[in-house]
Amino acid sequence: MNATAETVTKSDAAVFDVERIRADFPILAERAHGQPLAYLDNAATSQKPQAVIDAVNHYYRHQNANVHRGVHLLSERATEVYEGARDRVRDFINARSSREVVFVRGTTEGINLVAHSLGRGFRKGDEVVISHMEHHSNIVPWQQLRDQLGIVLKVAPINQAGELDMEAFEALLGERTKLVSVTHVSNALGTINPVRRIIELAHGRDIPVLLDGAQAVPHAGVDVQALDCEFYVFSGHKMFAPTGIGVLYGKEALLERMPPFQGGGEMIKMVTFDRTVYAELPHKFEAGTPNIAGAAGLGAAVAYLNAVGMDRIAAYEHQLLTYGTEQLQQVPGARIIGTARDKAAVLSVVLDGVHAHDIGTIVDRKGVAVRSGHHCAMPVMQFFKVAATARASLAFYNTRDELDRFCDALRYAREVLV
Amino acid sequence: MDLDDLYQEVILDHKRNPRNFGPMPDANRNVDGFNPLCGDHIHLHMKLAGDVIEDVRFEGEGCAISTASASLMTEALKGKRVEEAERMFEAVHALLTEEDVDPDLGQLGKLAIFSGVRQFPSRVKCASLAWHTLCAAIQDDGDEVITTE
Numbered sequence: 049m050n051a052t053a054e055t056v057t058k059s060d061a062a063v064f065d066v067e068r069i070r071a072d073f074p075i076l077a078e079r080a081h082g083q084p085l086a087y088l089d090n091a092a093t094s095q096k097p098q099a100v101i102d103a104v105n106h107y108y109r110h111q112n113a114n115v116h117r118g119v120h121l122l123s124e125r126a127t128e129v130y131e132g133a134r135d136r137v138r139d140f141i142n143a144r145s146s147r148e149v150v151f152v153r154g155t156t157e158g159i160n161l162v163a164h165s166l167g168r169g170f171r172k173g174d175e176v177v178i179s180h181m182e183h184h185s186n187i188v189p190w191q192q193l194r195d196q197l198g199i200v201l202k203v204a205p206i207n208q209a210g211e212l213d214m215e216a217f218e219a220l221l222g223e224r225t226k227l228v229s230v231t232h233v234s235n236a237l238g239t240i241n242p243v244r245r246i247i248e249l250a251h252g253r254d255i256p257v258l259l260d261g262a263q264a265v266p267h268a269g270v271d272v273q274a275l276d277c278e279f280y281v282f283s284g285h286k287m288f289a290p291t292g293i294g295v296l297y298g299k300e301a302l303l304e305r306m307p308p309f310q311g312g313g314e315m316i317k318m319v320t321f322d323r324t325v326y327a328e329l330p331h332k333f334e335a336g337t338p339n340i341a342g343a344a345g346l347g348a349a350v351a352y353l354n355a356v357g358m359d360r361i362a363a364y365e366h367q368l369l370t371y372g373t374e375q376l377q378q379v380p381g382a383r384i385i386g387t388a389r390d391k392a393a394v395l396s397v398v399l400d401g402v403h404a405h406d407i408g409t410i411v412d413r414k415g416v417a418v419r420s421g422h423h424c425a426m427p428v429m430q431f432f433k434v435a436a437t438a439r440a441s442l443a444f445y446n447t448r449d450e451l452d453r454f455c456d457a458l459r460y461a462r463e464v465l466v
Numbered sequence: 467m468d469l470d471d472l473y474q475e476v477i478l479d480h481k482r483n484p485r486n487f488g489p490m491p492d493a494n495r496n497v498d499g500f501n502p503l504c505g506d507h508i509h510l511h512m513k514l515a516g517d518v519i520e521d522v523r524f525e526g527e528g529c530a531i532s533t534a535s536a537s538l539m540t541e542a543l544k545g546k547r548v549e550e551a552e553r554m555f556e557a558v559h560a561l562l563t564e565e566d567v568d569p570d571l572g573q574l575g576k577l578a579i580f581s582g583v584r585q586f587p588s589r590v591k592c593a594s595l596a597w598h599t600l601c602a603a604i605q606d607d608g609d610e611v612i613t614t615e
């Protein structure tokens with residue numbers, strides 16, 4: 049996905065000690081229905097390493113107070129934790145400045161922030177370009193804007209492999225395109241979009257680009273300066289941090305020009321009944337008491353990921369993907385939905401004669417957790433003419449053995465139901 | 467709780483060979499039922515003569531539980547009065563959601579096999595989809611879409 053991931057040598061990945069990694073995640077020792085838990089639902093949310101759990105715990109035991117408010121010791125500690133996490137995220141995604149790192153609740157809120165704030169400047173007839181493989185969170189906010197302002201939503205098509213049709217995408221860009229908002233990695237298909245090319249094409253026409261990085265950030269290094277996108281959004285809980293904390297990265301010049309999203313405390317410099325002077329970035333976009341403990345956890349997750357190494361994570365997951373794909377191809381009646389050439393470790397499967405919901409229940413009884421459903425991407429299901437898929441989405445703590453168990457459970461599901 | 471309690475032979479039989487499956491050109495009630503959680507979708511067709519359900523059929527795509535539930539429901543409903551159908555709905559609903567219902571409730575007959583579903587909370591809506599759709603079909607004479615949410 050990034051240049052460095054491609055240059056990792058095989059031997060690096062071969063020494064990837066997954067058992068040691070697994071020991072860092074206490075929940076992986078759970079049993080499910082009497083079997084060892086095989087957690088293959090990481091695209092929905094990831095599990096948390098002890099370091100993250102400890103950071104949250106430590107925050108509440110030793111640091112808890114409101115941020116940016118008191119002069120007392122705890123308030124200073126809390127502020128330090130919160131802003132320290134922001135600096136770590138800045139370095140993690142290589143943002144120029146911490147002013148470009150806005151804490152939000154998650155990807156959904158990040159996209160809504162841009163839709164409400166940047167979108168306020170859109171006029172009737174202006175266009176936003178998305179793709180056919182978006183998560184609902186990158187569809188619905190733009191539809192709402194369409195209904196409020198009369199903007200036009202343009203959808204770039206995909207092909208049978210689940211890849212973006214780049215010619216058709218380019219043809220959608222025009223005079224009135226105000227934003228391109230596409231996913232970096234598809235949660236339903238695993239497709240890694242050619243985001244550099246997308247950005248290049250958009251920038252050729254002075255169109256800003258928002259990337260939904262929810263499924264990208266946990267699995268490979270992301271460098272927002274190298275990408276040169278205007279916005280990059282992701283969720284903490286999918287990258288081994290707590291729920292309720294996420295990040296909107298935005299280029300400073302653009303964020304400066306955008307109006308605040310919500311109003312309240314934290315986001316002001318001065319308030320009278322006549323007028324309000326807004327706070328500096330990034331606080332202008334962070335109204336109200338933020339999720340400080342969540343930020344503490346996110347900071348710890350970033351440190352943990354750095355210690356493991358994003359390049360090694362990407363290389364190991366790629367090996368798992370290759371292995372899982374081969375194994376699934378041996379399962380009678382199984383078909384993988386999403387076969388893009390450039391793909392993240394997501395295996396979305398339909399099984400002849402067995403509905404995804406039944407797969408979900410049956411494999412669960414074998415201790416294997418997968419998601420069955422439409423994965424908040426109903427247009428993707430409509431495109432492939434399936435009601436739902438069973439999706440195994442991997443993280444760097446997963447193993448080949450777990451993939452074998454998934455495949456065995458699929459075979460068993462066919463035995464029971466067909 | 468065992469998988470066999472959920473996927474009982476009768477349920478598997480109706481999943482493999484759904485009864486009363488297909489269109490009904492002379493239906494006077496047509497309702498779509500949708501479970502947004504898993505994408506299950508059924509179209510229920512009904513011919514209502516006065517307050518008697520003369521015929522009822524279904525189409526659509528769903529999991530084993532929702533297909534078998536719709537199939538068994540159509541079998542149970544044919545020739546029943548609306549009032550009886552409503553009582554059956556109540557009984558099925560109780561069977562699926564309430565802890566201590568006696569599954570031999572006389573009127574349930576074959577439908578009692580769905581008692582196992584209660585132990586699989588994420589599957590209750592699969593079993594109830596057809597029944598919710600039925601309620602809508604009884605209450606309204608227009609075409610409409612109902613969901614389990």
Ligand SMILES: Cc1ncc(COP(=O)(O)O)c(C=O)c1O
Binds near residue numbers: 263283424
């Ligand atoms: C690609 C993608 N975008 C957006 C989201 C929404 O993320 P969240 O629910 O954390 O806001 C998800 C997660 O489900 C996702 O996979």
